[in-house]
Amino acid sequence: MASSSLLPSVMLLLCLAASASAQLSPTFYATSCPKALDTIKAAVTAAVKKENRMGASLLRLHFHDCFVQGCDASVLLSGNEQNALPNVGSLRGFEVIDSIKAQVEALCKQTVSCADILTLAARDSVVALGGPSWTVPLGRRDSLTANEALANSDLPPPFFDLVNLTKSFGDKGFSLTEMVALSGAHTIGQAQCLNFRDRLYNETTSIDAAFAASLKPNCPRPTGAPGDGNLAALDVSTPYYFDNKYYVNLQAKKGLLHSDQVLFNGGGADNIVSNFASSAAAFSGAFASAMVKMGNLGPLTGSQGQVRLSCSKVN
Ligand code: HEM
Structure with a gap:
């Protein structure tokens, strides 16, 4: 009874969700x-x-x-x-x-x-x-x-916990699994010391000791220049290969950012990380579909906005 009375509103929601991307x-x-x-x-x-x-x-x-x-x-x-x-x-x-x-x-x-x-x-x-x-x-x-x-x-800032991250991505319509999949983008690229310093010096239990020790010389404790801008790879194993090693690193407590490691620290996302760590195909599929979904967030279409002539300024 309850489910059949919900049907019209569920259908309406589905139509609304589809309409933004239907124009793309x-x-x-x-x-x-x-x-x-x-x-x-x-x-x-x-x-x-x-x-x-x-x-x-x-x-x-x-x-x-x-x-x-x-x-x-x-x-x-x-x-x-x-x-x-x-x-x-x-x-x-x-x-x-x-x-x-x-x-x-x-x-x-x-x-x-x-x-x-x-x-x-x-x-x-x-x-x-x-x-x-x-x-x-x-x-x-x-x-x-x-x-x-x-x-x-x-x-979302790098000091967010799992609850904050889930809310930040949830507000944009993403599930926990989609948030973990999108975070897999950190299988490539670098971050500055100011964004992971706290993790090195204040998070002793959730970080691999040898990993932390290897990063400290290039990210000294005193804040400020020049240390703040020093770079480290987000994926210590294969920094410029788009693979699932990011998740394997998390299992070994080798996530660079606090917001990376909270995805695997005994909380509700551990099983998702484990799945992506053991199956490159599961990660690839989840990442690709979450990227399409992210690309469909609030687009301007039809006669809204403009096609800029130069990307850095309006026409
Ligand atoms: C889950 C929440 C996220 C947080 C808190 C976060 C935070 C950060 C931070 C702090 C950096 C380093 C910036 C710097 O030090 O200059 C970074 C780099 C990066 N982020 Fe994220 N990020 C998140 C999710 C994502 C997502 C969803 C994507 C893409 C789908 C992404 C892609 C990247 C990439 C590729 C880099 C490296 C950029 C480069 O080397 O130039 N991140 N992120």
């Missing part, structure tokens, strides 16, 4: 700019070949775009969100996106949005570093605004 389509540029996808892929592959880390930086840029007022390229606008705490002195790859945008503009004037370029670049980065591929729904448009306060409130 993988073939959106098939006639208006047929060479766009190949051009973006070639440029990303070249940038990653030149510097491995760029693949990680572009993936992170997309995450930081989507979690703040949706995947609308707001993070690419100069100032604003770029000054927010999780972003300032840390986000990278803007010049790569600008250069790709210039190439795509030369092909098709004001047709391909910066939000779509960034979404494709994230996928192509993962592929360039040996990870899974997926089909990207397209047709996002670019925002007219960016919001620094929202970037500060909606992007």
Whole structure:
């Protein structure tokens, strides 16, 4: 009885959830700019070949775009969100996106949005570093605004515990399993000492002693320059290979960030980490579908927003 009376509202919810992404389509540029996808892929592959880390930086840029007022390229606008705490002195790859945008503009004037370029670049980065591929729904448009306060409130900081992380991702519609899968992005890239120092000196039980000792010389206890900006790999085993070793490291208490290790510390996410650690295929599949879902967060479509001519400023 109860379940049949719930049916209409469940159906409505499903329709609403589908409607945002229903307006996006993988073939959106098939006639208006047929060479766009190949051009973006070639440029990303070249940038990653030149510097491995760029693949990680572009993936992170997309995450930081989507979690703040949706995947609308707001993070690419100069100032604003770029000054927010999780972003300032840390986000990278803007010049790569600008250069790709210039190439795509030369092909098709004001047709391909910066939000779509960034979404494709994230996928192509993962592929360039040996990870899974997926089909990207397209047709996002670019925002007219960016919001620094929202970037500060909606992007999770590295000192978050499992409860906070679950809430942060839950607020965007992600399950615990999806949050753990997306965190697997930390199988590539680097973090600055200021973001993992506490873990080295104040978390003796949840960190492997030899791992902590190996990081301390490059991340000394006194805070401030020059130590703060020193870098360490997020995945100590295979820092630039997009595999499931991140989860194997967590099982060995070798997560770099506090927010990494809380996924495997005797709490409710342990079994998910174990599953991804033992099955590369399970991780790849979960990561790819969670990335599609993240890319579908709050897109501007139709006549909303604009297609920017230059990704760093509104037209
Ligand atoms: C679970 C919550 C998350 C937290 C607290 C977090 C936090 C961080 C922090 C603090 C850094 C290092 C920044 C620096 O020191 O400059 C970082 C790097 C990175 N993050 Fe996350 N992150 C999270 C989830 C994600 C997600 C969902 C993705 C993508 C799907 C992602 C992708 C990356 C990548 C690829 C890097 C390395 C970037 C580079 O080397 O340039 N992160 N993250």
